[in-house]
Structures are given as C-alpha cells and as structure tokens.
Amino acid sequence: MVSYISASYVYPVSAAPLKDGVVAIDSEGLIKEILTATEAASKGITDITYYKGALVPGFVNTHCHLELSHLKGKIAKHTGLPGFVEQVIRQRQAEETEVIAAMEEADRKMYENGIVAVGDISNKLISKEVKEISGIHYHTFIETMGFNPVKAEEMIKAAVELKNAFLPLPASIVPHAPYSVSDELFRQIRTEGEKSNDLISIHNQETPDENAFFEHKTGSFLKLYQFLGLNIDFFEATGKTSLVSCLSKLSTAQKTLLVHNTFTNKSDLDFASAHHQSLYWCLCPNANLYIEDKLPELQLLQEANVTITLGTDSLASNDQLSIIEEMKTLQDYFKISFDELLKWATWNGAAFLGIEDHFGSLAVGKAPGIVLLEIVDNSVDNPVDNYVDILITGKIKRIA
Known part of the structure; x- marks a missing residue:
C-alpha cells in the first residue's frame, strides 16, 4: 500500500528542494514517487498527510x-x-x-x-x-x-x-x-x-x-x-x-x-x-x-x-x-x-x-529513511529567487 506525505519543503538532496512537495512511500519506506504539488494535484492525489517543516533523508x-x-x-x-x-x-x-x-x-x-x-x-x-x-x-x-x-x-x-x-x-x-x-x-x-x-x-x-x-x-x-x-x-x-x-x-x-x-x-x-x-x-x-x-x-x-x-x-x-x-x-x-x-x-x-544506492538522498527506488525537521524560514536573508535559507530549530521526528 502506498501512502503520500508532504511538508512545507521536501529536500531530496540529489535534486532541488520542492516547496509543498509530495513523497509516495510503501509500507517498507521505499520511495515510489516524488512529485511537485502541481503534479500531485494533476494526478488527483488527495489523501496526503501534510507536515509543517522539511522532509529530508535519514x-x-x-x-x-x-x-x-x-x-x-x-x-x-x-x-x-x-x-x-x-x-x-x-x-x-x-x-x-x-x-x-x-x-x-x-x-x-x-x-x-x-x-x-x-x-x-x-x-x-x-x-x-x-x-x-x-x-x-x-x-x-x-x-x-x-x-x-x-x-x-x-x-x-x-x-x-x-x-x-x-x-x-x-x-x-x-x-x-x-x-x-x-x-x-x-x-x-x-x-x-x-x-x-x-x-x-x-x-x-x-x-x-x-x-x-x-x-x-x-x-x-x-x-x-x-x-x-x-x-x-x-x-x-x-x-x-x-x-x-x-x-x-x-x-x-x-x-x-x-x-x-x-x-x-x-x-x-x-x-x-x-x-x-x-x-x-x-x-x-x-x-x-x-x-x-x-x-x-x-x-x-x-x-x-x-x-x-x-x-x-x-x-x-x-x-x-x-x-x-x-x-x-x-x-x-x-x-x-x-x-x-x-x-x-x-x-x-x-x-x-559506499551506501549511496540505499541512503543519502530521497529518490525513487530507495528507502533512505525520511526525517521531519521543524524549521524556520530566514526571510531576512533570501538572496536568490526560489531559495530559502533555513534555520534549524532542532525538533525532529522520524517519518519512515
């Protein structure tokens, strides 16, 4: 069974961060899809668990x-x-x-x-x-x-x-x-x-x-x-x-x-x-x-x-x-x-x-562990469009 999780930001690490990105995972934590909010909406995906913060690899x-x-x-x-x-x-x-x-x-x-x-x-x-x-x-x-x-x-x-x-x-x-x-x-x-x-x-x-x-x-x-x-x-x-x-x-x-x-x-x-x-x-x-x-x-x-x-x-x-x-x-x-x-x-x-095929990034086909970080946007320092400098507050939750 595939479930969908989303957060304020999804950080694949191997690709650019996605604002309100959506990650599809199975019961073993294996990533099946990584979608933008627009892509998820166009597919009619609505049963999404949403978190405030950033989803990152283990x-x-x-x-x-x-x-x-x-x-x-x-x-x-x-x-x-x-x-x-x-x-x-x-x-x-x-x-x-x-x-x-x-x-x-x-x-x-x-x-x-x-x-x-x-x-x-x-x-x-x-x-x-x-x-x-x-x-x-x-x-x-x-x-x-x-x-x-x-x-x-x-x-x-x-x-x-x-x-x-x-x-x-x-x-x-x-x-x-x-x-x-x-x-x-x-x-x-x-x-x-x-x-x-x-x-x-x-x-x-x-x-x-x-x-x-x-x-x-x-x-x-x-x-x-x-x-x-x-x-x-x-x-x-x-x-x-x-x-x-x-x-x-x-x-x-x-x-x-x-x-x-x-x-x-x-x-x-x-x-x-x-x-x-x-x-x-x-x-x-x-x-x-x-x-x-x-x-x-x-x-x-x-x-x-x-x-x-x-x-x-x-x-x-x-x-x-x-x-x-x-x-x-x-x-x-x-x-x-x-x-x-x-x-x-x-x-x-x-x-x-030597374990990058399994860990280190959010990517389809990997089960790298998914961690939720509580974060704060540093809106004072936003030097580039679509770039958010994040300050870590320290609260953490393991999602997968």
Missing part, C-alpha cells in the same frame, strides 16, 4: 564510538585531547552489562534522531550484537594502534581476527591516529586494506599537541606516553605537521576519512589535495568544543572544496549522538546554508560509506 553519522557510550557525563570538558585520552583510559573499564545497556540506549537514540547509517570505531567485539539487531546500518572500523614498531605484527594479527569476528557485518581495519601508529603498523594496515580496497578512517589534527609532536617532538603527548609507560626514544620529529607526515602512509586507492581536522591549515589542505584524491573530511563540532573548546577553520575547508561529512564522536565527548545537533552547532558558529549542511549530513556520508 542522516549518516560517519564517526562514532558506540563502545564508549557508558562514559556519558563522566569525562571532564576542555581538558585537551591528551588529558581526555588519559581520562578515558582510567575510566573505560566497566561491567559488560553496563557497557551493552549504554550501547543499546545510544543506538536507540540515534535511530530516533533520524540517523540511518553509522561509521563506528571499535576496539572490541562487544558492539556486534547491538549492531546485528539495530535498525541502523553500521560499518565498523577496527581501530588499530601501537606506536612501538616491534609490536606491529601482533597488532595487525589481532585486528584481522577482530574483523573476521564481526562478519557478516561490514568492517575494515584502520589506524587510530598518526601519533599512535608506528610506520610498520601503518604499512601492515595498508597491505591488509588494499586486499579488498577497504574504507579507511583516521583521527586527524584534533589537537595542537599533535602537530607539535611531529614538528618538534614537544607538547602534551610526551606526558601521555609517559603515563602509558611507553619509551619513544626511537621517534624523531619530522619537522612537518602530522597530516603531512602520515598521509603518504595511506593508500591513495582507498577512500579515506580524516576525522576532526580541528587544527588543519591551508598548507595541509593543499598537500592533501595534491597527494590523495579520495579524501573525505569529517567534522564533529560538538566533540571539538567538548575536548579542545575549538572548532575547525571551516572557511578553509570550504575554500579548498573538500568533501565534508559529519560525525558525533562518542558520548564520552558529546552530550548526545545527534547529527541535527552537529548541524545546529555549525549554523550557530558559521554562516552555512541549510542545503550545504544537509548534503554533508546525508549524501556525502553515504558516498564515503
């Missing part, structure tokens, strides 16, 4: 740590990344039942918040059962780390075993960050990933200490390694930023997500665009404010014309797992059109995860 969260959901409210804000990592290490251990219950609740909340797909960082198998029964599509990134090159073989063996244990769910082995992965481990991750052209995700320039470590071997990471009991006498500063230092260690054949990018500069962007053509840049603004109290230089990213996606990070560094809240924060701090934000939140993330 959101894609390209960076999450579901495993850390039990740390909600336990980690102090504005400590800087090294201090944050130390707190997580100290407090991460918990009863398995507590961890699973927190993950189940986080998964449920993400679904209610209109999220249909997630790129999730995992260090253990504990999230598999939650993902198997979830209404959300998950791609699991098996996060691998080990700064001591002697342990690279041991680390990659464990990562391969964990990836296989997640089957049949999609998963890939990825490096944690430039400062936590040795050259040898980078090499082995690349060798393993190139076998099936796996997706790559890596934390990038989340703190100024990351660049300081690579450029001069200074900064708070030295204290973190001391806390971890790691001898890093073997490491020599490269004199370059962390991104420039590590990008060549990643395969240009694999789609790669750079996460955070809080302290990425123009030279980094120029270098990246010249050396890797399959990069996606994930922003997690609420986590950036939580940990470093700093946001990325968004204008630089936009001027470089990079492909931007959105993520929530974890409940250890965020008060909620909601892409709409990430969009609101970006609208609060930067002048960004709703259309552009929505593309980051939907299509770009789906394209990175």
Whole structure:
C-alpha cells in the first residue's frame, strides 16, 4: 500500500528542494514517487498527510564510538585531547552489562534522531550484537594502534581476527591516529586494506599537541606516553605537521576519512589535495568544543572544496549522538546554508560509506529513511529567487 506525505519543503538532496512537495512511500519506506504539488494535484492525489517543516533523508553519522557510550557525563570538558585520552583510559573499564545497556540506549537514540547509517570505531567485539539487531546500518572500523614498531605484527594479527569476528557485518581495519601508529603498523594496515580496497578512517589534527609532536617532538603527548609507560626514544620529529607526515602512509586507492581536522591549515589542505584524491573530511563540532573548546577553520575547508561529512564522536565527548545537533552547532558558529549542511549530513556520508544506492538522498527506488525537521524560514536573508535559507530549530521526528 502506498501512502503520500508532504511538508512545507521536501529536500531530496540529489535534486532541488520542492516547496509543498509530495513523497509516495510503501509500507517498507521505499520511495515510489516524488512529485511537485502541481503534479500531485494533476494526478488527483488527495489523501496526503501534510507536515509543517522539511522532509529530508535519514542522516549518516560517519564517526562514532558506540563502545564508549557508558562514559556519558563522566569525562571532564576542555581538558585537551591528551588529558581526555588519559581520562578515558582510567575510566573505560566497566561491567559488560553496563557497557551493552549504554550501547543499546545510544543506538536507540540515534535511530530516533533520524540517523540511518553509522561509521563506528571499535576496539572490541562487544558492539556486534547491538549492531546485528539495530535498525541502523553500521560499518565498523577496527581501530588499530601501537606506536612501538616491534609490536606491529601482533597488532595487525589481532585486528584481522577482530574483523573476521564481526562478519557478516561490514568492517575494515584502520589506524587510530598518526601519533599512535608506528610506520610498520601503518604499512601492515595498508597491505591488509588494499586486499579488498577497504574504507579507511583516521583521527586527524584534533589537537595542537599533535602537530607539535611531529614538528618538534614537544607538547602534551610526551606526558601521555609517559603515563602509558611507553619509551619513544626511537621517534624523531619530522619537522612537518602530522597530516603531512602520515598521509603518504595511506593508500591513495582507498577512500579515506580524516576525522576532526580541528587544527588543519591551508598548507595541509593543499598537500592533501595534491597527494590523495579520495579524501573525505569529517567534522564533529560538538566533540571539538567538548575536548579542545575549538572548532575547525571551516572557511578553509570550504575554500579548498573538500568533501565534508559529519560525525558525533562518542558520548564520552558529546552530550548526545545527534547529527541535527552537529548541524545546529555549525549554523550557530558559521554562516552555512541549510542545503550545504544537509548534503554533508546525508549524501556525502553515504558516498564515503559506499551506501549511496540505499541512503543519502530521497529518490525513487530507495528507502533512505525520511526525517521531519521543524524549521524556520530566514526571510531576512533570501538572496536568490526560489531559495530559502533555513534555520534549524532542532525538533525532529522520524517519518519512515
């Protein structure tokens, strides 16, 4: 049975928004038709459920740590990344039942918040059962780390075993960050990933200490390694930023997500665009404010014309797992059109995860999830005919 829904605006993302557009869906949420108001009227369609707001595709969260959901409210804000990592290490251990219950609740909340797909960082198998029964599509990134090159073989063996244990769910082995992965481990991750052209995700320039470590071997990471009991006498500063230092260690054949990018500069962007053509840049603004109290230089990213996606990070560094809240924060701090934000939140993330045939846009033959956003027309700023700059109020309802 086909039902018809309409709203003040319908945003397919892959096409221009439709004022009072009509979407026909079946009982499984599969889109059968997308019509203008005129087309619907000419077909004599009258049994239409109308909503005030905008109908948009389900959101894609390209960076999450579901495993850390039990740390909600336990980690102090504005400590800087090294201090944050130390707190997580100290407090991460918990009863398995507590961890699973927190993950189940986080998964449920993400679904209610209109999220249909997630790129999730995992260090253990504990999230598999939650993902198997979830209404959300998950791609699991098996996060691998080990700064001591002697342990690279041991680390990659464990990562391969964990990836296989997640089957049949999609998963890939990825490096944690430039400062936590040795050259040898980078090499082995690349060798393993190139076998099936796996997706790559890596934390990038989340703190100024990351660049300081690579450029001069200074900064708070030295204290973190001391806390971890790691001898890093073997490491020599490269004199370059962390991104420039590590990008060549990643395969240009694999789609790669750079996460955070809080302290990425123009030279980094120029270098990246010249050396890797399959990069996606994930922003997690609420986590950036939580940990470093700093946001990325968004204008630089936009001027470089990079492909931007959105993520929530974890409940250890965020008060909620909601892409709409990430969009609101970006609208609060930067002048960004709703259309552009929505593309980051939907299509770009789906394209990175390779699921754009199913998610990321409202299109006939897809069941991408349909979300209703309560919106406000910004009538003060209407620079172009038929263009409405939308301000997000934050209220959300999942329609399909």
